[in-house]
Amino acid sequence: MEEIEMYLEEAKDQMNKAFNHVAHELTKIRAGKANPSMLDGIMVSYYGATTPLNQVSSMTTPDARTIFIKPWEKNLIQEIEKSILAANLGLNPQNDGQQVIINIPMLTEERRKLLVKQAGQEGEHGKVSIRAIRKETNEAIKKIKGAPEDDLKDAEAQVQKLTDDAILRVDSLLKKKEAEIMTV
Numbered sequence: 038m039e040e041i042e043m044y045l046e047e048a049k050d051q052m053n054k055a056f057n058h059v060a061h062e063l064t065k066i067r068a069g070k071a072n073p074s075m076l077d078g079i080m081v082s083y084y085g086a087t088t089p090l091n092q093v094s095s096m097t098t099p100d101a102r103t104i105f106i107k108p109w110e111k112n113l114i115q116e117i118e119k120s121i122l123a124a125n126l127g128l129n130p131q132n133d134g135q136q137v138i139i140n141i142p143m144l145t146e147e148r149r150k151l152l153v154k155q156a157g158q159e160g161e162h163g164k165v166s167i168r169a170i171r172k173e174t175n176e177a178i179k180k181i182k183g184a185p186e187d188d189l190k191d192a193e194a195q196v197q198k199l200t201d202d203a204i205l206r207v208d209s210l211l212k213k214k215e216a217e218i219m220t221v
Contacts, residue, residue, distance in 0.1 A: 040181055041192045048174040048196055052167050052203040059163035059207055063214045066156050071098040071141045075128075076106075081113065081120045090117065094137075106130075106137040144218075152218045160211040164204055171200040 064074045073096035080087045090096075094108040094117065106117055117137050118130045127148075130137045144152070178192045 038181070038184055038188055041178060041184065041188060044174055044177050045192065045195055045199070048170055049199050051170045052199055055163050055166040055170065056203055056206050056210075058166075059159055060210055062159045062162075063156055063210065066152055066159070066214065066218070070101045071104045071139070073098060073104060075126065076104070076121070076124075079120050079124050081116050083113065083116070090120065093117075102141045104139040104141070106139070107135070108137070111135070149218050153215050156211060156214045156218065160207050163207045167200055167203045167207070171196055 064072070065077055073091070076090055076096065079090040081090050081093055082088075083093050090106070093110070093113055094106050097105045097107075099105060108114060108117060111134075114132045114134075114137055118132060121128055121130045121137070121139065128139050128141070130139050132138065174196050175193055178189055178196070181189070
């Protein structure tokens with residue numbers, strides 16, 4: 038039935054978005070290696086407007102432990118430093134008058150465990166979203182008028198399969214991230 042297919046496609050699309058969101062959030066959790074995406078979400082005051090850091094500077098990682106942030110305008114250096122400190126990422130920015138330099142400290146075992154826990158929480162949020170999508174889709178399918186009961190049961194089974202697949206993808210992503218974090 039066309040209406041059922043529409044609901045299934047929408048559920049699949051929403052579950053993919055939930056998975057992609059988890060994947061994006063996990064890139065923000067650092068695994069001991071310098072990565073400019075660690076600084077995603079940091080906002081800088083730029084001529085009175087709050088602007089993302091990556092829109093007022095270029096970021097490079099010359100090695101696994103350092104991030105260089107070169108602002109388009111030199112007068113932004115102090116503002117970038119303040120914003121990084123305010124983000125409470127455990128990073129200590131320094132500047133050489135031309136750019137902001139962030140040295141990524143080695144992770145302690147305790148910090149690694151905290152990051153694994155944080156990654157697990159992000160994964161759990163994603164799973165909750167996926168289950169909510171399943172619930173909404175099943176409720177919408179049940180409300181379809183005039184559909185044969187067998188079609189409705191098949192549709193619910195397909196929704197469950199989509200849910201299981203999405204949760205497996207989140208779990209495998211979490212396992213990879215955990216291994217990445219725990220690798221010294």
